[in-house]
Amino acid sequence: MEEKEIIPVPDEQQEYVINMGPQHPSTHGVLRLLVSLKGEMVKNIQPHVGYIHSGIEKMCESMTYTQIIHLTDRMDYISAHINNEAVCLNVEKALEVDIPDRVKVIRTIMSELTRLQSHQLWWACFGMDLGGLTCFFYGLRDREKILDIFEETCGGRMIVSYNCPGGLMYDIHPNFQKRVKDFIKYFRKILPEYDQLLTGNVIFHERTKGIGKLTKEDAISFGVTGPTGRASGFSCDIRKHEPYSAYDRVQFKEILFTEGDTFHRYVARIEEMWESMNIIEQLIDNIPEGQFAVKMKPVIKLPEGEYYQRVETARGELGVFVISDGNKNPFRVKFRSPNFSNLSVLNHIAKGFKIADLVAIGGSLDLIIPDIDR
Amino acid sequence: MRSIINYLKEIILGVWSLLKGMKVTGSYFFRPGTIITQKYPSNRKDLVMFDRFKGEVVMPHNEKNEHKCTGCGICELNCPNGTIEIISKTIITEDGKKKRAIDKHIYRLGMCTFCALCVKTCPSNALAFSQKFEHAVFNRALLIKTLNKPGSQLMKGVE
Numbered sequence: 201m202e203e204k205e206i207i208p209v210p211d212e213q214q215e216y217v218i219n220m221g222p223q224h225p226s227t228h229g230v231l232r233l234l235v236s237l238k239g240e241m242v243k244n245i246q247p248h249v250g251y252i253h254s255g256i257e258k259m260c261e262s263m264t265y266t267q268i269i270h271l272t273d274r275m276d277y278i279s280a281h282i283n284n285e286a287v288c289l290n291v292e293k294a295l296e297v298d299i300p301d302r303v304k305v306i307r308t309i310m311s312e313l314t315r316l317q318s319h320q321l322w323w324a325c326f327g328m329d330l331g332g333l334t335c336f337f338y339g340l341r342d343r344e345k346i347l348d349i350f351e352e353t354c355g356g357r358m359i360v361s362y363n364c365p366g367g368l369m370y371d372i373h374p375n376f377q378k379r380v381k382d383f384i385k386y387f388r389k390i391l392p393e394y395d396q397l398l399t400g401n402v403i404f405h406e407r408t409k410g411i412g413k414l415t416k417e418d419a420i421s422f423g424v425t426g427p428t429g430r431a432s433g434f435s436c437d438i439r440k441h442e443p444y445s446a447y448d449r450v451q452f453k454e455i456l457f458t459e460g461d462t463f464h465r466y467v468a469r470i471e472e473m474w475e476s477m478n479i480i481e482q483l484i485d486n487i488p489e490g491q492f493a494v495k496m497k498p499v500i501k502l503p504e505g506e507y508y509q510r511v512e513t514a515r516g517e518l519g520v521f522v523i524s525d526g527n528k529n530p531f532r533v534k535f536r537s538p539n540f541s542n543l544s545v546l547n548h549i550a551k552g553f554k555i556a557d558l559v560a561i562g563g564s565l566d567l568i569i570p571d572i573d574r
Numbered sequence: 575m576r577s578i579i580n581y582l583k584e585i586i587l588g589v590w591s592l593l594k595g596m597k598v599t600g601s602y603f604f605r606p607g608t609i610i611t612q613k614y615p616s617n618r619k620d621l622v623m624f625d626r627f628k629g630e631v632v633m634p635h636n637e638k639n640e641h642k643c644t645g646c647g648i649c650e651l652n653c654p655n656g657t658i659e660i661i662s663k664t665i666i667t668e669d670g671k672k673k674r675a676i677d678k679h680i681y682r683l684g685m686c687t688f689c690a691l692c693v694k695t696c697p698s699n700a701l702a703f704s705q706k707f708e709h710a711v712f713n714r715a716l717l718i719k720t721l722n723k724p725g726s727q728l729m730k731g732v733e
């Protein structure tokens with residue numbers, strides 16, 4: 201047998217490539233990261249998406265506009281209501297129908313409740329990623345209260361299907377206002393507990409402060425939106441810049457930080473929870489009387505053309521682009537989903553940090569994988 | 575000297591932040607009732623779901639075994655994923671006219687996405703949601719249901 205010479209690879213060129221995912225608890229879904237390591241240091245990350253590609257965009261082409269709603273529910277399933285709202289607003293814009301004030305206000309309240317429960321779940325998971333299992337239980341306990349509100353009014357807990365082109369599927373439940381007010385009162389007391397438990401924790405500080413810095417320029421060039429972008433100082437809140445529904449009649453702050461590290465992405469979401477509660481409080485007592493939906497034709501046909509609508513989901517900017525050829529089905533639907541752009545920045549900000557920091561950074565981006573693989 | 579003081583200060587503040595967190599968890603340790611959401615399997619008997627809860631699509635029948643479904647097929651048309659299949663038949667009414675009526679209203683629970691479009695668009699309000707949520711069965715074929723009961727008839731006065 202011929203003897204083979206083994207040439208040792210120089211130390212600085214050695215790389216160890218591992219798969220993180222597709223089944224990894226801290227990727228929060230079926231995301232596979234190909235991580236190149238040098239010792240414990242992350243040298244390169246290659247995200248592989250498509251493990252749960254559901255073809256939602258393609259399926260939309262064979263659905264009517266009312267049926268699309270049940271698909272967008274399943275895209276970013278934590279902020280289902282806001283996704284639905286985007287499609288409905290787009291259809292309403294194309295048909296130039298006037299939406300009653302009541303619908304606008306209810307949609308806004310529901311959107312903010314969705315944002316609240318999304319951030320609660322994120323807080324719970326983020327705490328768990330960093331080793332604080334208690335957070336997971338407390339976060340889910342409070343989220344349960346919002347899900348109950350959803351269940352009573354919409355009939356579904358996460359997959360609400362409450363919007364429809366022209367308004368809402370049903371009117372709000374008679375208990376709705378009281379329940380929401382009770383919840384706000386309750387959660388205003390509980391949210392400081394989140395701070396005591398996690399925000400002030402010294403271990404948490406050590407693991408998040410200065411980790412995974414994202415500059416404003418990079419946030420803009422990668423298209424990172426939502427709380428992640430705003431923590432880097434990129435003012436990208438669609439609710440402020442292009443108010444839809446009832447956001448033009450409420451006062452709220454856009455949460456902006458300049459540091460852009462993991463800790464400030466965290467604080468940005470906590471602060472957004474306070475703002476969401478402010479918005480709900482301004483609206484909950486003045487839901488105007490009126491219809492909960494305008495009567496639409498049984499088969500909705502958009503006039504020929506291209507339509508685009510942006511909304512602010514809990515994770516960033518969601519854009520819905522529809523090309524219509526005048527039929528009852530859209531010709532092409534494209535979703536600009538926030539998570540896809542937010543994932544693209546992961547390699548850039550996690551390079552040079554330890555693999556444990558990768559979990560913290562990934563958690564702070566708040567990725568929902570079906571939204572990437574739509 | 576200063577660095578030592580800073581070092582000690584950091585340690586004390588760090589421990590203090592941990593204690594603050596433990597105060598929260600400790601307080602819940604003594605009032606466990608406030609952190610429980612549902613005791614699900616044990617509260618099964620008196621668990622009441624909200625009346626709008628979308629459990630599964632049913633067709634309510636009255637005590638004379640009559641339903642309101644005319645077999646028009648609008649729910650089948652509106653269902654986004656082919657969960658519903660309408661098999662209709664032609665019947666001869668008392669005054670000798672031919673009329674379309676429902677033979678079988680087939681509903682595949684395993685495919686339903688609970689979007690409520692069928693319930694909402696049914697012109698004669700024949701469908702509703704039940705609050706049942708424990709759907710697990712051992713055989714997939716059991717998830718294919720026929721919603722109109724055997725021998726049932728169209729309710730009088732429903733066109």
Ligand code: SF4
Pocket residue numbers: 642643644645646647648649650660695696697698699700701
């Ligand atoms: S359930 Fe309603 S919509 Fe469906 S076939 Fe019967 S009457 Fe028509």
Ligand code: SF4
Pocket residue numbers: 631652653654655656657658685686687688689690691692693
């Ligand atoms: S709820 Fe939706 S998916 Fe289920 S049968 Fe009705 S229309 Fe079809």
